[in-house]
Amino acid sequence: MQHIDARMTCGRLSFEDRKLVEIARAMYSDPKVLIIDETTSALSKNGRDILYGLMEKMKSEGKSVIFISHDIDELMEKCDYLTVFRDGIYIDEVPKEKFNADLIKQLMVGREMVGAYYREDFKPSHEDEVVLSVEHITQGIVTDVSFDAYKGEILGIGGLNECGMHELGKLIFGLEPRTIGVTRYHGGVEFKNPTDAMKLGIGYISKDRDKEAILTAASIRDNICLPSLSKLQKGIFITDKREKEFTNSYINTLEIKTSGMEQLCMHLSGGNKQKVVIAKWVGFDASVLIMDCPTRGIDIGVKAEIYRIMEKMKADGRTIILISEELPELIGMSDRLLIMKDGKITKEFQRSKELSDRDIINYMI
Structure with missing residues (x-):
C-alpha cells in the first residue's frame, strides 16, 4: 500500500x-x-x-x-x-x-449446476458488418489502442487490473476525454461523449456499480427507465402507467427480487443491483453494450442469468464489449479476446475449445 x-x-x-x-x-x-x-x-x-x-x-x-x-x-x-x-x-x-x-x-x-455454465459453442461467430471502430485511442495509461467490433460479436478485453482496460471502456463511451483518437459507429459517425453515444444506441456498464452504474438513492423504476425516457415519451408526456409497465416487464424478465419497483436500490443485494443495471441497458435496447466486470461480486446463479442475457443479445445481432479480470469468463463468453498490458493491446485470441489461461497469462504480466 x-x-x-x-x-x-x-x-x-x-x-x-x-x-x-x-x-x-x-x-x-x-x-x-x-x-x-x-x-x-x-x-x-x-x-x-x-x-x-x-x-x-x-x-x-x-x-x-x-x-x-x-x-x-x-x-x-x-x-x-x-x-x-x-x-x-x-x-x-x-x-x-x-x-x-x-x-x-x-x-x-438450489439446483444442480455441474461443469461450465458459459457458452456451449467453441467457434467464433459474428456478422461481417463493423459496428464500432476504435482508432488510436490515447489518454493516460491507454496508448494507441485500435480495434473493430462486429455485429453479433462478444469482444472480450482482459488483463491485470492496472493494464488500462477499465480506462479504455470509459474512453470508448466518452466518459473521459481522449488526447488522441476517435471512436466511430458503423464506420462513419464519430462520437465523443455519452450523450452522443446513447443517441447512437451505445450503452456502458461501469465496474464501480454503486458510484457509476446505478443511482443507489433512487428507485428501481427510476434507474430502469432513466436511459429510455425518450422511448417512453408520448408526445411531450411520459405516463405513470407506461413507466410502470416498462419497469415491471424487466423486473419479471430478470427476476429482480424486490418489495416493489419503488424500492430504493441501496436496499437491494449486490446481485439484484446488478440486474437493475443490466435491465436499464437491455431496456434501452442498446445495439452496442460496453460491460466492465458485469459479474463482479455476484453469485453464480445471477452470473449464469447474465451470461444467458449476453447470449440472447448476441443472437439478436447486438455487439458486446466484455471487459473482465476473470479469464474463465472471457474465455467462456468471448468470440475474440484482446489482451492488454501497460495500456496497449499485446495479443489477440480467437475463440477455441483449446484456449486456456496458460495461453493468455504470459501476455498479461
Missing part, C-alpha cells in the same frame, strides 16, 4: 485503492476477528495477495477470519470451513476435506 499518499482524500483514489484503505483501517485496531465481505472482487492480483497475506498472518496468530465471497475457487483455496447461505437462509456447512465445486454450486443456487 506504499503507493497511496496518506494526504490524499479518499474521493481522489481509485476504486481498488479505496478498498486497500478500508483494509488498512480495519487492521489498525489489531482485530481478533476480521470479517471480509466481498472485498477481493474489487482488488487486482496485487491487492488480493496483500489481503490473503493478512488472512494467513491472522490465522498463524490464532485469530479468526470470516471470509464472505461468491468466488468458489477462492473459497476452496483459502477457507478451512464453508457455510452456505441462500436467500438469507442457512443451507449447509462443508469441511475442507469435502470441498467440491459442483456440490458448492448446487448448495448456493
